[in-house]
Amino acid sequence: MILEVPFRKVHGSRNDFLLIDEEHLPAPPDRETKKRWAITLCDRKKGIGADGILFLSPSGQADGAMRIYNADGTEASMCGNGLRCAGRYFIEKTGKDTIFVETKKAVLEVKRWEDGPDVPLFQVEISPVRFDPESLPMNTDKREIINEKLEDLSRELLFTALSVPNPHLIAIVSKEMMLSGEQERISAFVNGENPYFPDGVNVSFVYPIREGEIFVKTYERGVGFTNACGTAMSAASLVAARNGYAKRNSPVTVYNNGGFVRTVISENGDKIFLIGNGTYEYDGVFRWQEDAGLAGWAITRRYPEEEAAYARIERKAREKIREIFGVDKV
Numbered sequence: 001m002i003l004e005v006p007f008r009k010v011h012g013s014r015n016d017f018l019l020i021d022e023e024h025l026p027a028p029p030d031r032e033t034k035k036r037w038a039i040t041l042c043d044r045k046k047g048i049g050a051d052g053i054l055f056l057s058p059s060g061q062a063d064g065a066m067r068i069y070n071a072d073g074t075e076a077s078m079c080g081n082g083l084r085c086a087g088r089y090f091i092e093k094t095g096k097d098t099i100f101v102e103t104k105k106a107v108l109e110v111k112r113w114e115d116g117p118d119v120p121l122f123q124v125e126i127s128p129v130r131f132d133p134e135s136l137p138m139n140t141d142k143r144e145i146i147n148e149k150l151e152d153l154s155r156e157l158l159f160t161a162l163s164v165p166n167p168h169l170i171a172i173v174s175k176e177m178m179l180s181g182e183q184e185r186i187s188a189f190v191n192g193e194n195p196y197f198p199d200g201v202n203v204s205f206v207y208p209i210r211e212g213e214i215f216v217k218t219y220e221r222g223v224g225f226t227n228a229c230g231t232a233m234s235a236a237s238l239v240a241a242r243n244g245y246a247k248r249n250s251p252v253t254v255y256n257n258g259g260f261v262r263t264v265i266s267e268n269g270d271k272i273f274l275i276g277n278g279t280y281e282y283d284g285v286f287r288w289q290e291d292a293g294l295a296g297w298a299i300t301r302r303y304p305e306e307e308a309a310y311a312r313i314e315r316k317a318r319e320k321i322r323e324i325f326g327v328d329k330v
């Protein structure tokens with residue numbers, strides 16, 4: 001039997017996803033199917049190509065539910081860029097301007113933000129924020145890892161570990177360090193067999209541009225380097241604020257390889273608001289055969305005006321990156 005599955009290709013800061021509304025399927029896919037779809041469809045050579053799949057379904061306690069599967073088939077507890085796209089989808093489906101989305105570990109608020117000059121913007125809540133190592137999980141005797149050296153990883157960098165609620169390891173770095181191969185080496189280590197992170201961790205390097213402006217590059221667990229990671233940019237803003245590079249209750253501009261977002265850290269740092277695009281690229285349908293896998297896919301509708309508007313935002317970010325690092329993409 002062949003199953004025809006409609007999907008929408010979306011992105012938040014060019015962190016791209018296939019969004020699947022389970023209400024359009026005869027039955028919700030089980031975990032094994034979701035894993036197989038993620039591995040097969042996210043493959044940029046043999047599949048459709050994406051960083052992950054967002055599975056949307058009805059929720060008994062919120063306006064909708066979202067689950068995120070990484071490109072390697074693992075399920076994560078949260079996805080900030082994905083939640084802006086899923087939130088937009090539920091906002092349009094329900095006709096409300098503010099909604100609540102049930103994610104794996106929390107019910108989170110999503111709001112239609114005032115429209116930017118170019119693209120519609122959405123604000124999502126990133127919480128709960130925790131620094132206790134069990135929440136990542138991370139193996140350590142310390143109560144918290146805040147600006148700590150982890151000798152197995154680097155002799156010079158200071159790391160902060162936190163969950164929002166997916167796990168993040170963050171270091172504030174120099175321009176030279178940002179352009180070095182260190183992030184890839186460290187990320188490969190902590191996402192393989194390692195003494196610290198049994199479930200792996202998202203690794204971000206943060207370059208403070210000036211007060212209230214940072215650049216963040218993330219190696220995502222289950223994916224590799226992505227153009228941007230929403231939860232990482234939120235966690236990085238909080239780490240920047242704790243180190244005096246940003247203020248709480250005041251917008252932080254976060255540049256990334258796919259554009260830029262704004263974050264606002266609450267007064268006591270217990271939540272972060274992430275504001276940015278949730279862009280539709282195209283709608284499509286794929287055909288899935290239980291035994292043989294992907295049996296083809298096609299685009300059914302494009303959103304060229306959204307793409308053109310986002311490309312203008314992206315150009316502005318590229319100019320900034322070139323001005324700071326002397327290259328178009330870090």
Ligand SMILES: N[C@@H](CCC[C@H](N)C(=O)O)C(=O)O
Pocket residue numbers: 015068070075076077078079080081082166167202220221222223228229230231232
């Ligand atoms: N891209 C996401 C995070 C997706 C999950 C992450 N790779 C993990 O395994 O924790 C975001 O925008 O937050």
